[in-house]
Amino acid sequence: QIFIRSTDCDRTLMSAEANLAGLYPPEGQQMFNPNISWQPIPVHTVPEFEERLLKFPLTPCPRYEQLQNETRHSAEYINKTKESWHFLQMVANETGIRDVSLESVWSVYDTLFCEQAHKMDLPVWVTPDVMTQLKQLKDFGFEFLFGIHSRVEKARLQGGVLLDHIRKNLTKAANVSAHQNLKLLAYSAHDTTLVALQMALDVYNKIQAPYASCHLFELYQEDDGNFSVEMFFRNESGREPFPLTIPGCQHKCPLQRFLELTDPVVPQDWEQECQVASSIHDTELFVGLAVCGSILLLLIILLLTVLLRIQSQPPGYRHVSNEGEEQA
Template identity: 90%
Template sequence: MFLSKCVVLCPSSTAYSSVTNGALSLSWQIFVRSTDCDRTLMSAEANLAGLYPPEGQQIFNPNISWQPIPVHTVPESEERLLKFPLTPCPRYEQLQNETRHSADYINKTKENWQFLQMVANETGIRDVSLESIWSVYDTLFCEQAHKMDLPVWVTPDVMTQLKQLKDFGFEFLFGIHNRVEKARLQGGVLLDHIRKNLTKAANLSAHQNLKLLAYSAHDTTLVALQMALDVYNKIQAPYASCHLFELYQEDDGNFSVEMFFRNESGKEPFPLTIPGCQHKCPLPGWTRAWQKGKAWTMPCLPLVFSLAELFVGLAVCGSILLLLIILLLTVLFRIQSQPPGYRHVSNEGEEHA
């Protein structure tokens, strides 16, 4: 199981009936889902082209070393698994506002205030902050990768500082303040989904044909997931990186999980060890290590009010209710205080007689 970031290769969208048999046989072994984004769909197809070159009857054209493999997606407006941060989520938004008022965030802003203003002046972007600086760095990084000339103000030192602030901005999304609760609201959703799939594969191992479950998503997806696992190294995942979960059945029949992170094409992926367990972690221990005995995922419900706010709300509602009761009693008292049988009779007719 892996999460892939973007690779800019474009697959064909044409269906070939002559190769459906080969694709059908693979569909029993792999399931691929992508966010509904051109670059992630292209990444999924590019990865599959490399993982599954056609063989034997799968070859429909000797000059084309490729076979079609389904990639599933949902509309971006319905994406609740792979696109982070998940919104709308009032509690998460409240935590982000608290993070903006944290000492780490305030101090980081003060330390880099002049630099942020310089970037704002040079780019013409009015509101350059620790949260938005990533867009400046990302644009310059892409231009640099495509051998384009950078503006004269973008020196190597400027790029280094932009990258550091961009990394801090990514950490802001899922950490710095109340990381565990943020993780449960965000990356915990995907992590729990992965746990369920690993558990299902272990329980159905004798009859399980599915060998690979792959997700093609974004750098923020990786950050959210690794924050939830508490293995994030505070550096943005580079292009084409992937986080791998491998499920093994041991000689004694029990299952274990190994994790790896591939962030360089020229090197083997390096092992990740979740705090509280060894690298080859038994499946139940792997789950307990990141859940820490708590129900992990949290629904994005309306804001969770503090006890003080609850008391204030109850007091206000109680006061309004008391005023309404007093008003009602006053009206009833005045009605009952009128003499029996007394009626006001108009003499308007007599005056005109």
């Protein structure tokens, strides 16, 4: 009745196992050892190089890279870069990292945050104000990955892939005739996974999800037989999950309406949509030129062969007219 999928990373695999230990403590015959309140539950994964569902950004995708380059030229990105230039230079000087940018500063904040969480002493230059500014820039960097410019198209190339998978499972679960026994489908992944998904749903709060965050989809069958979807976001341990409402619908969103609203961010053919129009045209041009060149080369070789065969033949007999004989 449950299926658990994780990325092939130690921390996400361990998170899945820890959550399952809390959700499903053994009972009765499941207790194989009275001193161990735990039972084995399978966690499924695929090698990292095969991951096309939970690890974002999804690459390679030329069109997505093109959109990112366009985002770097947007007014919002340029202004943020100018505003933060002196601060980023200070961070580069203090850390010794040569290239600290809006896109890479997250790694500095992440390292310092982990050290702080483990009660380690931070460098003297890392004041509370510095940590606050690093966090703000890191949050902007996350937004850059999936938004700021062309959010819908980026979603089709990124978070929409996961959303498509979720939509199909919701639809399958709502199909009574399919006799679906699955009650829980859980993914153990990364903060960027949540950002990509929530950007596709247009419910992202522009703040990096903290550890152990969870985005929930719940499917309900109403009294009239129709199905509805409710979403929640759990990003605090001390309170109930926050309800999320997709734009254009109420919190208890009819399944059909949910599918209609999310359809624009779901790719029809991810590999095709990832291609860049100019590169497709260039490829066709190169193939055409290559074919024409090959044909021309074959014709030249054939012509040279014929000429060589003609020149290599010895001279044969030929009739020489005798004018005198003809007159006689």
